[in-house]
Amino acid sequence: MVAALLAMDSPDIASAGDALRWLVTSSRERGLAVHATNMGWGKNTSPVLSAVQLTAVAPLRKPSDQLRYRIGTPLPTHPAPGTTHTTALARRLPSMLWPAWSLPLSIPNCHQRQLRPVLSAALLIVNSRLNLDEAADLIESPVEGHAVSRVLQLLEQREQWPSIRAALIRMAGYLAEHDVPIDYERRRALDYTMLLPDKVWARICRDTATPGPRAIRAKIARCFLFERLTGLPASASPFAVDDNAFRTKVADFPQHLTPELGRALDAHTREFLANQGIDSEPAMWYPPTDLLDGLDLPGPNPDAVDVTDMHSLTTVAGNTLGATAIRLGTSLDTVRYLLELHPAPRRYPLSEGQATQVHNRAYCTAKAALPRARLADLYHQQQMSLREIAATAGVSRQIIARLARDYDLSLRKPQRRARTAIDRDWLYEQYVTKRRALPDIADEAGMSTANMARWAKTHAIPMRGRGGPSHSANLAAEDVAAEAPELLRPALAGIGGWERLERFAAATRHPTLTIAAEKLGVHQFTLVNQINRIERELGATLLNRAERGRPMKLTAHGARVVATIRACQRRAVR
Template sequence: MTIALVRLADYLDSNDIPIDYQRRRRLDYSSLLPHELWLDICRRTGTSPGQGRREQIIRCRLFQRISGLPTEDAPGYRKVDEAPFKAEAARAAVLQTPELAGELDRVARDFLAAHDIDDEPVIWQPPTSLLDGLDLPGPDLARIDIPHLHRLVRPRKNPVQYAAEALGTTVEAIRLALHEHPAPAPPPTKSAARATGQVRRKARQDVAKETFVRLYLDEHQSLNQMAALTGFSRSVLTGLAHEYEVPLREGPQDYRRRGTVERDWLIEQYVHRRRTLADLAHKKGMSTANMARWAKTHNVPLRSRGGASHSQALRAIDQASRAPRILRPALGGQGASERLSRFAAASAYPSLGAAASGLGLNMFTLVAQINRIERELGGPLLVRAERRRPMTLTPLGRKVLRAIRTLQCDAQS
């Protein structure tokens, strides 16, 4: 041991040391690794940020790496709960990956540069060749099988202690070895990848800003279409849009600015030629949702499964436009005229039960249809029968009945 110390002293006396540790120890470390920067590093490296203690430990270790002082002297060192703090520090050694180590080195260089220290390495140590030929006490880090160490520490609950026992060395030797040779991170689960930002990082690699702009702005693809194309979710792509400062389309108020669809053309293509909205949207260079908005703007009914044909729907719209104003809210949808006719017929009976029996209808169906008309017209049409009092029309019901009679007369003429 004495020979090793003499060799080290001789080396330091005869060589310039590239780091001025006296100057470094006078620096203000209170701004080292701000919280926002730590979160950003975690997102970029896929590291779990922890609950606060882990961040403090990383900051303390970074302080030690830059200043050469013990971690206990770092700002924010938790002396109150020192035991759990040290236990978490032991686990933190395993969490450090090559990617995280590289980011922390960059933070250290930026910190030194901010204090006008740009001519020194982050760390330095004398060459280990000074110890050649010496039989020194303690573990030899060079004899630790690093790949085997990495396999040992990843799946364990107490990885550092387990690895030390398995390799026949000390806990401190394992920590030093992991500090010099961080273990690669294991493949993350899907939930872990989302939580640590690895999905966003992969999306950033696969969907660069130029690609995003081309798909979203130039080709007018929707986020859903881009999600199907790229394999990333809509929420991930939304995050990329904010990151790339690409303004997202705002919906119905925005789609008109990206091309015009004439009503006559839409009716000809969609109604008469039976082309799909997706086909028409592709032709116009917009999303299917935007084409559907144009159909709504032009009052062109969309085809639906099991719904009325286009000709029927268009006739219903035309009939509603010519009907008395009071009836128009109830003339939307399939079967509107039939519902109104049934209400008019049922109003002549003393009760809805008698009306259903006389008209050959299921009572629940008749009640449901009249309830729907009342909702659409904004008020009750009938005063339901009670005991010996027969069913009667409300003032609104009488107005509606007169309007229905007028509509029926116009249809027959």
């Protein structure tokens, strides 16, 4: 009777429950089992009295039961019968609670990877008859019921537990009363094997000037998108690597996000969802945080972080994410979440020239000159070849082929061109007699240098070594020979003929070729070879070599040759 009077005299349900609690305690001390499920104090108990009774036994209940009976609310109640409302709630819940809601509930020694799935399962417990394992299974949680219970017990030990409990109940109430634009149950069942293919990632890297289109970076990006789309942990994706270092790289991926890369990835996720038949949902949804206002929560408040300062610390100062979190007085996971929400711009925005320098200037030039519609028209409608299109853009055929693949344009199978036969006499004249360069000959014949080299091999025409004289040099030598006196013309047929003749004439002023070579600044072997070549080309001996102390002496024909050379030199001077 005393307990009833005290309860009736209380200003609210919480005070009434406190007043009634001594009766519950004393009953349990006498060996009576008094708990929320067997309290039958009177028939046709009113909702208010039931709420008082539930509040009275609240401290004796597990944290999951406190959520189940909505303890701490103005009117605690017994859980609703049936599973319809929990099934509907599970469709609106990601397997891991949104960071916007989980971060303020963070506690020491409990990582977000562990806390987020526990909190999602806990929301299903509110006002429901599900046990913890059933709640975890309903959202395909990566944790089991005993893990949910253990983390809830850790939360209950915090002095902020009443606020934590109130936050979870408010979250569950919001989701029950409001539509969430994403069906997470359907998202969890999608096939993600075609999420962010390699060629799409490579194209995004080129378009956004993002370094590192390597396979490992692509795999990290896929896991990041998988977690965003499904609400499941990245470790559950088909691309994940079971390695702590890899998981850390996925978690740190927001550090590499830029506004341009973020928009490109968002566009791809929308395209991916559309291909899966989902075109009415956003790629991501962020729950409101104002329903947590007024609560004393243990974790950081992301809204309290200055995003501009965070960008400055990460991009300008070059701090690690951990160091940035310390400087901002927040947690590492908060910095990761905010960088995902607000990607940091580049410290120095890339100009067009810098972007092309980072990512293939020729490719960017071709893409600027040939939008998809233009390239499709030239290739499919006008039936131009890739080589012809490349010539108009001033790039290689390979660049145009890569651009076409990035545009998802189907390429024609290359047609085998009719083989061009090369006549041996013509090739011999061009290559050996006229000493033209092989690439010039190949270009004239409309084939590659390699093909022309194969024709030379077929016709048993020996190839010159690399670095031979050019065709223009041979033509210049022919012009000099045509204007020279007839006596000298045979020695002027090749390149350098006039220089050899002048050196021969200068050498005859000295008694021996050894002295002549020394005075002329050439090796004796070179000088002797050049004089021997002149004699072969003119068909006569020009010089009797020095021997036994006698100086060398010109022959009669040699004297005429030297006189002709010097006459040409005098005319050139005049």
